[in-house]
Amino acid sequence: MPQTYDVILKGGTVVNQDGRVARDIGVTGGKIMALGDLSQASAGETVDCTGLHILPGVIDSQVHFREPGLDHKEDLESGSRSAALGGVTCVFEMPNTIPQTTTPEALADKIRRGRHRMHCDFAFWVGGTHENAADVPELERLPGAAGIKVFMGSSTGDLLVEDDKGVAEILKRTRRRAAFHSEDETMLRERMGLRVENDPASHPVWRSPEVALTCTTRLVRIARETGARVHILHISTSDEMLFLKDHKDVATVEVLPNHLTLVAPDCYERLGTYAQMNPPIRDDSHRQRIWWGVEQGIVDVLGSDHAPHTHEEKHHAYPASHSGMPGVQTLVPIMLDHVNAGRLTLERFVDLTSHGPQRIFGLEGKGRIAVGYDADFTIVDLKRRETITKEWSASKCGWTPYDGVSVTGWPVGTFVRGRKVMWEGELTTPSQGEPARFLEALPRSA
Helix, strand or coil: CCCCEEEEEEEEEECCCCCCEEEEEEECCEEEEEECCCCCCCCEEEEEEEEEEEECCCCEECCCCCCCCCCCCHHHHHHHHHHHHEEEEEEEEECCCCCCCHHHHHHHHHHHHHHHCCEEEEEEEEEECCHHHHHHHHHCCCCCCCEEECCCCCCCCCCCCHHHHHHHHHHHCCCCEEECCCCHHHHHHHHHHHHCEEEHHHHHHHHCHHHHHHHHHHHHHHHHHCCCCCEEECCCCCHHHHHHHCCCCCEEEECCCHHHHHHCCCEEEEEEECCCCCCCCCCCHHHHHHHHHHCCCCCCCCCCEECCCHHHHHHCCCCCCCCCCCCCHHHHHHHHHHHHHCCCCCHHHHHHHHHHHHHHHHHHHCCCCCCCCCCCCCEEEEEEEEECCCCCCCCCCCCCCCCCEEEEEEEEEEEEECEEEEECCEEECCCCCCCCCEEECCCCCC
């Protein structure tokens, strides 16, 4: 008797840990149930994927969706709508909201806000502070927690642990991998005079490579002393990449499309304060070394650091202008364009956005196209040429640094746990996002 599924994705090329293979995918109950030739099977819905590539659902492990407290520039619904339209199936959202996500109650509130309101699945980073260091073992194991996030350098908001002792107090209690914004706060304060009024091109002078490298070397030393695992976010310097290649036993590495794509001084001349972010966009020597880190396998994860601000906030005269850019919706098309340009393979892109997050954060049931896993898929047309526009962007902020950029490679479908959330640029299913599950935080049976 022919097998019956809820959904069959038919005729696509599946890109996974074993390369690119033409396969059908059978889905039932939100899970992948079969891979291979399903021409004799039937389904409630059959999706024709002829000519398309089916990737494991893209996981963006660094986004700022601003809710609660800063909802005027983004919220969980609008940010996740951007994610789904861009082919992203799961996000990890950051703790620098108002109130900060530093307590069980604040985390539970975010989960309540996100469940069945967000268009993709989600987890929330819990901010590590001097005040909650003793609670880290409990906090990092809470349902829906991506882990502990620490700001060693100030960015948006006032979450900050800048001293070695404070960082060590957190790390000696962690059992999961903790994430870090790594810029040396003491140096940032000492160098504030290097900021030039009305000149955002001075941003990378103030937040120099030395500021980043000094903090990263401190962090790796503390991680070794405490026996902890750390994840260093948005590496932006040649110096850090060369250093981290020798410390992969304790440190995993994230890079952003922004640091792989934009370059100083051109970005500041074209975009002004709209190119301002922390850590900053730097010159081409740093960009080339970051690409080298991708090519050499030093980089583990690609995140967007989606950090929207309103036009008004970006229009303040530098340095009063806000740092950050939207990016969750453009992550896939920008990187597919790099794939088509030969800068990385499609398989390496999948490793950075699906296998990598699953591996280093211990996601349960996501990150691979395999029987028993969640039916999360990012379906792309590698040959499709489109132009990114601010009108396409679903973020509340209403702009993108890639407005007017033409790319080859485009997300045409987003599936989350077997539901077709987006198809051909339209949301097709009511929001039913759920918290992601983590192997190191699964409930234990009595």
